[in-house]
Amino acid sequence: MVMAPTACAPAEICVSKHYQDKHELYPSHAGDYGGDEVSQSKLAAKDLVFEILKKRAADVDIDRCGPGEEDPFYVADMGEIYRQHLRWKMNLGRVKPFYAVKCNPDPEILRLMARLGNGFDCASKAEIDLALESGVDPSRIIYAQPCKTKSYLRYAAQMGVRQMTFDNADELYKIKANFPDAELYLRILTDDSTSLCRLSMKFGASLDVAPQLLELAHRLELNVVGVSFHVGSGAEDPKAFLKAVQDARLIFDQAAEIGYELHTLDVGGGFSQDTFEKFSAILSDALDTYFPPNIRIIAEPGRYYVASAFTLAANVIARRDVPDPLDPSRDAYMLYLNDGVYGNFSNIIFDHQHPVAQILSCENRSRASSPDAATPEGFAYSIWGPTCDGIDVISERINLPGLLDVGDWLYFEDMGAYTRCSATRFNGFSDTHEVIYISSEAGASALLDY
Incomplete structure (x- = not known):
């Protein structure tokens, strides 16, 4: 893997993070485009993206950071x-x-x-x-x-x-x-x-x-x-x-x-x-x-x-404990992220997409409520954006394996198409976010001088 050099690109994209070169761990198979090798290359690239997402999220101290330091960010794999x-x-x-x-x-x-x-x-x-x-x-x-x-x-x-x-x-x-x-x-x-x-x-x-x-x-x-x-x-x-x-x-x-x-x-x-x-x-x-x-x-x-080249990470900024609509005897949770359908999730409205949340970090804090909230499939959530509009919903229902709380991070794959380009500043939220560029293919690295 090769990182892009530090630069502030046009369109207010700031490439500001550097990571150790992992290219020797994730070799390119661009020269021989066989099915098995490509699958292995793509899986290695996904692992690498996840590693970079986690490191970038861990760099943010939610309890002490300045305004906007916990904003959503992307990892973009040019490979x-x-x-x-x-x-x-x-x-x-x-x-x-x-x-x-x-x-x-x-x-x-x-x-x-x-x-x-x-x-x-x-x-x-x-x-x-x-x-x-x-x-x-x-x-x-x-x-x-x-x-x-x-x-x-x-x-x-x-x-x-x-x-x-x-x-x-x-x-x-x-x-x-x-x-x-x-x-x-x-x-x-x-x-x-x-x-x-x-x-x-x-x-x-x-x-x-x-x-x-x-x-x-x-x-x-x-x-x-x-x-x-x-x-x-x-x-x-x-x-x-x-x-x-x-x-x-x-x-x-x-x-x-x-x-x-x-x-x-x-x-x-x-x-x-x-x-x-x-x-x-x-x-x-x-x-x-x-x-x-x-x-x-x-x-x-x-x-x-x-579409598959960009992965988005967003922070859990609030949480509500509510009865599970499918089983009122259990708890469910409403999660509020610092991104939504007026932002990078505009693909839900304009492009008929259904982004799927995955856990990036989960501290399992002690303030979490009853263990009865868990089911064999995990914990039930609805996921919402940060604006004051009721249509700002990312997932009406999803089961995730961890008990998430404020300050945890979720990530969403396949967020490269019709997302940032149609984001707005509604309710005063930013429509420009950091992009960390990497290349998991030697061919792309050579073309881009990464």
């Missing part, structure tokens, strides 16, 4: 992102990733993505700036926002970000007036009914409308170069990719009849860790069936890369 990239290359070698910046715009993530050779999917001026700050050429950025702000369009033209999407006639007129030399992708409607976050309710031209848009673009002398689609974030039906590829093929053929020679297909996002091989197999077959090798294929993965 996990590197492993996900190798996995992508093994299964979707034909498809070039354009990382979805909105998912997690952490500067270290963007720096690694740039050095891996990936592009960036941006939806605003700020995201374009973040991508450019990583050092990539503007040709590695797609402005994948079908409904763009006029001033942002002019800014994209100024910065040389030429690739962008559209799905309606008004957008074409806007592009004609503000960036007529742009390289355009027609975004088409898809069936995302089984996805966690549906996007087709907001974006995408139907197959009936698409030919009319191509004809209008041709009359306006705009440069349409490709087709894009998005089957929805966290897609659950791999057949959605097959249907979308088939529809895209139809649009390519219609564009050729109008006079365009399209050269790029953007297959969007929707990739998840648990279903990736299943989805990629269907997508790869569909691409090989419908699109010859001369057609460039790109994608916009987000959560696939970063």
